[in-house]
Amino acid sequence: MSTVVTGEAVRLDLPSASVLTRGLSAMIDWFVLMVLLSVTTAFFGGAAEGTGFATDPAMAAAVMLGTTVLVLVVLPVSVETLSRGRSLGRLIMGVRIVRDDGGTIRLRHAVIRGLLGPLEFLMSLGLIPLLCGVFSAKGKRLGDMVAGTHGILTRQPPVPPMMLPVPQHMSSWTQVVDVGRVPDPLALRVSRLLRTAERAGRGGNQVVLQRTADALAAEVRPYVSPAPPPSSSLDFLVAVTAERRNREFRRMRRNQQRADELNRRLHRMPYS
Structure with missing residues (x-):
């Protein structure tokens, strides 16, 4: 790439x-x-x-x-x-x-x-x-x-969406955390790791996955505030990625609703 x-x-x-x-x-x-x-x-x-x-x-x-x-x-x-x-x-x-x-x-x-x-x-x-x-x-x-x-x-294999939910014990933290400062390249590396972990499951090399997750979690932590509750590195990365996805979806939905409302208002206006 x-x-x-x-x-x-x-x-x-x-x-x-x-x-x-x-x-x-x-x-x-x-x-x-x-x-x-x-x-x-x-x-x-x-x-x-x-x-x-x-x-x-x-x-x-x-x-x-x-x-x-x-x-x-x-x-x-x-x-x-x-x-x-x-x-x-x-x-x-x-x-x-x-x-x-x-x-x-x-x-x-x-x-x-x-x-x-x-x-x-x-x-x-x-x-x-x-x-x-x-x-x-x-x-x-x-x-x-x-x-x-x-x-x-010009031809790329389709990539299925990754719909990892926020871990239950971190749901209250994700409601107040600031994840907007996480750089996009770093978020992309985290997504690739989580997709690899999702495909590998228990049959993958868990030692390498955990070591990589620990290294990425150490890079992500300075960009989030407040600090996360005690959890594993994979759960922390899943929570950050899922919350970024949810907030981006909500932002796009609000923009679409505003565009639809503006379109309705324009069509209700009398034509001169």
Whole structure:
């Protein structure tokens, strides 16, 4: 998961595509392009048999060069621009190319990536994009680094909601506690731990779960006030997470009720 800051200073958490996923999508794309290049070259070669172009080496070289540029550069750039960062391989693997600020790529991004594509994949036999992807935080290849783009995953498995109730012995504490200062990244780590503990049950490594819960509880305690009653670290984290969820739900419900009331008032107003 990578954090992207848009031009409006909005933080987005976009799942970056791994090197393996992008490599498979690139292999599919280049396989299709090679087949298309072979078919196109054979077609132009057969069409030139009945003309004088077949005996002219300069004309044959020009046609071959033009066909190669058309198939390996112009076609991928056009497809990537019109589909807004997609291709056949990326569509199959669930990958999309976006700008570093999370926006849709434009023609200039596709042109830069398209011009560097043959250099990366053909002349280096895929070694350059492999090395760049391994040592890049977002799995970028050389064309992405120059164009300012990266690949994200567009298909994610559905995540079922986690409906953990507030522990009974901490319900009175959660009614007065201030949990609004807990940072969102820390709350996300707590949610991941609780989801892991919920899936593992008694069959998981309880020692590791308890140790991780103790460490996270020590990080969360400075952000809550008043101090919690005596309880285990897991119960404390469950109470904080459940109360944050409940308060967010109540806030969203109040906003929806205000919006519905405003909508009713606007529709009751006489039209001039």
